[in-house]
Amino acid sequence: MRLDGNSTQVLFLLMKKYSIIHIIGIVALILTCIPIIYLLLQAFRPTETVLSNQLLIAYIRNTIIMILVVGFSAGFLGLTLAWIISFYDFPFRRFFKVVLALPLAIPPYIAAVSYSDFMYVNGLFPRLLGTFGITKHFDIMNIHGAIFIYSITLYPYVYIACLSFFKYTSASFVENARVLKANWVKLFSKVGVPLARLPLVAGLTLVIMELVSDFGVIDYYGVQGFSTGIYKIWHNYSDFYGAIRLSAILLCIIFAVVYIESFLRRRLRYFTTSKSKSIKLIRVKNARYLLIYFTLTLIITFIIPLIQLVYNGIYAYEKIWNIKLLQVTLNTVYYTSIASFICVGISFVIANYVKGKKGIFAKTISKLATMGYSIPGVLVGLSVMFTFFDVDKLLVPLYRFIGIKQKVLVLSTSVFVFMFAYVVRFMAVSFNNINAGYKKINPNLFRASATLKQSTSQTFWRVDFPLMLPTLLMSFLLVFLEILKELPITLMLKPYKLETLTGFVHTYTHNEQYSEASIYSLVIILLGIITVSLIMLFREKKYVKS
């Protein structure tokens, strides 16, 4: 009895020290890291293949070039567009604010295929030129083309991050600068660029992680990047662990960069204690050049790929446009919503756990948990699957105990693992967004709650949750967009019978039937447009209250 009493007391103390919500956070964090650690461990297996140094150097060189140029151009586009929209007033401002984020709805590979079609012989652009008597076509299937495609499809990450940041945190800086009569060049270079460091880094991290993990675009364009090396070792030399090793190296590099950056940023604080007020927009007197810049960006990044897809789709639309398409669309919305919900929920409890922690452990492991975004999706899918193969083998006695006969791979073939793989892959998107949301909230609010004798769990529901709700919704939409476009994990882990939009896009592009694929791509983009519009609408509303 006494012992029992003691242990209850210990449990009670533990519960007091580590609230349930924290324990869930820790468990979720560790669970998310396991597949990544699994992947890192596999990298130490002996492998026999060695790619020649010459090849490796070429891969690394090309990837670095792409990172630098795409980083610069996506950063430039995202930052300037967001800056102008945040602080200046001009015709169609609200329209552009929303539509400039739309390219996020287009999967890079689809954009790559559409664009090369558009520019090549017999394509729409040369034909347009032809009406002016110019016979010229463009072959963009090379590294320049790849850089172009990544820039136009990925810049919205920077754009969205900058937009929300400028709105809520930098108004006072800009007003002060205006009072001091800074001209627009000075304002942008001396205030805008330094201020934008946080959203720039957040946005560019996603851009770069997505870039290095992508294989579709560079393979189609014949560019030899780091992921070419990963695939080559695996597909051509049949050395799976060699491929994992290369990914692990890449992962370590990205991890180091992200870690060092956050270390350098550790003293910066961005929350404002005063109620943030909306800034007065300055009316641009001669908005012609501005409008040209905005319209051109919109046409190049969004309208052109869309036109090409619609054009392709015309030829197959009778074949595909039927009730089945609707069913597949609903299925996709359904599983994508659930997966996004789970992903955001897990990221939220993890972010809540990490928030108050000063120690290195929580910080390191939470960064590690976001690394799935920099690994090719197919490898994330496989490592999640293999991790759960092992878990299943451990759990066999339990399965027999609860009456599941014969079957061993219970968890690993379940919907749970299907959903969980998305969490591992897209943690960076939801966690980083939620974490950034936390940084904007004045921590005194949590302290006040503690002073009022609220437990951590109570605080979580009464303070964190309502304050973070807009951020959570935003994360939900961002993750929704990612899962909507995701292919390898979906193919690998989805239940048989679940037919998805990306599945059909894959089927038809694999067979080089682009007309058919275009229809499914267009539905993905349409759903994406709805999602992005919702994202931007939430941005419109004023939701951060401190």
Added chain:
Amino acid sequence: MKKLLLIFSAALLLITGCAKKETADTTATEPTPTETTVSSGDQKVVLYTSRHYDTDQALFDAFKEKTGITVEVKQGDAKALLEEIEQGGEDLDADLFYTADAGKLAQAKEKGLFQTIGSDVVKSNVPEIYRDNDDMWTALTMRARIIVYSLENVDPAQLSTYEDLANEKWKGKIVTRPSSHVYNQSLVASFIEVNGLEETKEWAKGLVSNFAREPKGNDRDQVKAVAANEADIAIVNSYYIGKMITSDKPEEKEAVAKVGVFFPNQETTGTHVNVSGAGILKSSKNKENAVKLLEFLSSVEAQEQFSSANFEFPVNPNVEVKNELLKSWGEFKKQGINLSILGENNKKAQEIMDEVGWK
């Protein structure tokens, strides 16, 4: 803000609600996993495939109609599927592995993932050269890797063999897709068998130096490049030509109308062919059904479908090709090598391609 939130969540609920109902319906008709293994195990066969054709699905539907057996298809990248099969081992719910390259089939065999098929029907449907020596897999369809030439710039009399493409006269005139693609790997792998390692290396070196541009794009893009006069010659798979001719897009029809088709090495070693084929996995829990599916897919009925709808050559010699295009190409001499060699030589082929700079 609150209103917006409300509308959004209502919409979401509505959407998920509808979808949920639908999936609930489909799951209701589906047996639960535990039931599957116990009672209705003979009603299905699980097929892991890297092929993604509508025509394949049509065949599976026909199979279900005929036998009542459902083909559960899991699509994916061939390598990813193989890793899963290997790691999952005996516990995996997978009966067949079906892929579009003999090299990959040979690799699966080498890894010990297959068991013997043991079907006399398959043996009588498929000639020996298109089956594995140990009866571990069988080919089901065939495609040839052929030369496509510009009708405007090339006199077909100039064409003879693959080997000739390394000749200097073709400098800057040839296009093909990257070496990352298995069709090119298997082409080189077959040459190692036919001409030996050193000669193949020399040939690959010559071929690469004749490239009109860095390898990129897919097979259709190579045809388009020839049509656009960017090159005179492309090495592509035969069935894409059929697909382009019957394409809905006028651009593709226009492009393919500007090129001619040539089956190389007719006087010498024969045109390189590769197959799609399947084997029964060791983990199979529905072997009988798996055998039935292979017997069906190699039958005259199914083989006709492959050729008429997907422009692939049948492997069953009893099939009369009715497809006009395939008929117009006529009979041709095929590379007579054992296709398992493609798997064995794959790595060497890759090394050669890396060495000579075939990107």
